[in-house]
Amino acid sequence: MKILLFANTDWYLYNFRRSLAQALCDAGYEVLLVSPPGPYGEQLLSMGFRWVPAPMERLSLNPLREAALLWWLRRLLKAEKVDLVHGFTIKCAVYGSLGARLARLPARVNAVAGLGYVFISDSPKARLLRPVVRFLLRVALGGPRARLILQNCDDVALFLEARLVQEEQVRLIPGSGVDCGRFVPADWDAVGLRSGRLRVLLPARLLWDKGLAELVEAARWLRAAGRGVDVLLAGNPDPGNPASVPESVVRGWVAEGVLEWLGHVDDMPVLLRSVDVVVLPSYREGLPKGLIEAAACALPLVTTDVPGCREVVTHEVDGLLVPVKDGVALARAIARLQDDPGLRRRLGEAAREKALREFDERIVIERTLGVYGELVGNVAGKV
Numbered sequence: 001m002k003i004l005l006f007a008n009t010d011w012y013l014y015n016f017r018r019s020l021a022q023a024l025c026d027a028g029y030e031v032l033l034v035s036p037p038g039p040y041g042e043q044l045l046s047m048g049f050r051w052v053p054a055p056m057e058r059l060s061l062n063p064l065r066e067a068a069l070l071w072w073l074r075r076l077l078k079a080e081k082v083d084l085v086h087g088f089t090i091k092c093a094v095y096g097s098l099g100a101r102l103a104r105l106p107a108r109v110n111a112v113a114g115l116g117y118v119f120i121s122d123s124p125k126a127r128l129l130r131p132v133v134r135f136l137l138r139v140a141l142g143g144p145r146a147r148l149i150l151q152n153c154d155d156v157a158l159f160l161e162a163r164l165v166q167e168e169q170v171r172l173i174p175g176s177g178v179d180c181g182r183f184v185p186a187d188w189d190a191v192g193l194r195s196g197r198l199r200v201l202l203p204a205r206l207l208w209d210k211g212l213a214e215l216v217e218a219a220r221w222l223r224a225a226g227r228g229v230d231v232l233l234a235g236n237p238d239p240g241n242p243a244s245v246p247e248s249v250v251r252g253w254v255a256e257g258v259l260e261w262l263g264h265v266d267d268m269p270v271l272l273r274s275v276d277v278v279v280l281p282s283y284r285e286g287l288p289k290g291l292i293e294a295a296a297c298a299l300p301l302v303t304t305d306v307p308g309c310r311e312v313v314t315h316e317v318d319g320l321l322v323p324v325k326d327g328v329a330l331a332r333a334i335a336r337l338q339d340d341p342g343l344r345r346r347l348g349e350a351a352r353e354k355a356l357r358e359f360d361e362r363i364v365i366e367r368t369l370g371v372y373g374e375l376v377g378n379v380a381g382k383v
Contacts, residue, residue: 001376002030002081006073006096007088008058009240010040010051016176016289017088021049023365032080052076058091058240066095073099083107084376090133093148097140107375110141111149113175113286125242134162141165145375149173149368151287154307171371174311175287177361178296185298185352186273197228198338199275203268203290204282206237206245211281211304217327218281218334219258227335231259234271272297276344277337281322281330285309292359295319295351300344302333312359318350 003024007013013021013033024031025048033044037053044051056069077085077099084107087096093110100108141148141164148165150156150172159165204210212233219231238244254261265271272278278294278301285308291301292312301319303309313319320336322329337344 001083002032003372004032004034004077004080004082004085004096005088006034006054006085006092008035008056008092010035010038010044010053012088013051014040014043018044018047018049019177019179019361020365020368023369025049032082034076056091056095069095070099070102074102077103077105084109084372086111086372089113090137094133094136094140097146098136101140101143106143106145108140108143108146109149109371109375110147111151111173112155113151123242134164137164141169147171147371147374149371151175152285152308152311155286171367173364173367173371174359175289175292175364177364178289178292178355178359180296180356180360183269183272183293183296183355185348197230198277198334199230199232200277200279200334201232201234201271201275201294202279202281203234203265203271203294204280204288205235205241206233206247206250207241207243208245209243209283211283211325211330212245214281214325214327214330215279216253216258218279218331221328221331222334223258225331225335227338229334229338232262232275233259234262234265234268236264268293269297272299275299277302277334279303279330279334280309281324281327282306282309283324287311292355295359296355298348298352300337300347301351302330302337312354313351314354317347318354319347 005013005017005021013035021031021033031049033049033051034054036056041051041053055072057065073095082105085096085100085105086109087093088111090112093112097108097110146169148170150159150170151174156170156172160167202215206212215231222229237247250261253259272294278291278299280288280291280303282288282304284306287308291303294301295312301313303313303319303321304324305321306324310321313321315321320333322333
């Protein structure tokens with residue numbers, strides 16, 4: 001049996017779905033990874049995976065180029081004799097499913113982690129594209145041997161209300177999971193509760209809808225209040241996303257002295273164990289992996305009360321929720337945690353317990369394979 005995993009970046013396959021691909025390979029299944037070209041493709045190849053670069057441009061609206069991509073996918077699926085295609089993110093869900101239909105491949109799984117730029121942004125371009133994407137999603141997601149994996153209850157309700165998919169085709173699986181054996185807490189007994197300056201981290205792609213403007217507002221507020229808080233930003237701009245924050249803007253914040261930009265960080269467990277609080281003032285998420293990784297490291301979390309984020313954080317239990325697009329509320333939540341080290345520890349320990357209980361990647365992989373089994377046989381039982 002051959003399963004194709006299709007994503008809009010090689011980075012996504014490497015960071016979010018490598019464990020799923022490895023679980024399938026370990027069970028004796030053929031796995032083909034497909035994405036636009038990039039540096040992580042070579043890393044996937046070096047690890048023994050089969051990876052094929054796709055002629056795909058994430059921002060392209062050229063009808064000829066898009067038609068060529070569909071035809072390329074159809075030929076690939078037929079030539080490789082793929083049994084099931086699993087697409088991640090909206091564009092890959094649409095194109096992977098349409099390519100599968102053209103190749104007469106009935107088994108299709110799509111995982112949409114949030115609604116993305118087209119549905120979040122109020123820009124003229126996003127409003128123009130929205131009805132087109134809705135139509136294409138209805139076509140792509142339909143069929144008795146198709147399943148849609150969503151990451152939070154709000155997205156399930158939204159997709160059903162918009163009549164994009166039938167209820168019996170939807171499966172709710174919380175994200176891509178995290179390796180809770182790799183993301184572990186700092187040794188509290190050895191280092192004790194940190195004192196002095198508070199280190200606050202936002203780990204995310206540099207997109208406006210991740211709440212970067214609100215982070216900067218909070219950092220300015222904390223500095224004006226004389227707070228000893230170091231604000232760290234880990235991640236790179238994403239030129240393939242219309243909401244990407246230009247690098248020049250980020251460097252301007254650094255020059256102003258409101259935050260420190262770390263860029264891309266390979267060893268996130270080490271970074272997370274060096275900070276005190278993790279924040280994500282996002283406008284909407286599927287299920288934010290950065291928060292789950294921080295939770296696994298027993299860090300207190302501050303995030304917005306929006307779909308996706310509130311699946312990870314229960315207010316006052318394992319983190320703090322603040323209103324969306326409110327930098328001052330974010331700053332006050334950070335200040336509260338700075339003033340109360342005991343609260344930081346209590347929230348962090350509860351976050352770790354929840355990560356182990358709900359978000360461990362072994363749970364997510366098992367449930368994903370169960371979805372495959374609904375369409376092509378008992379995959380889960382063979383792993």
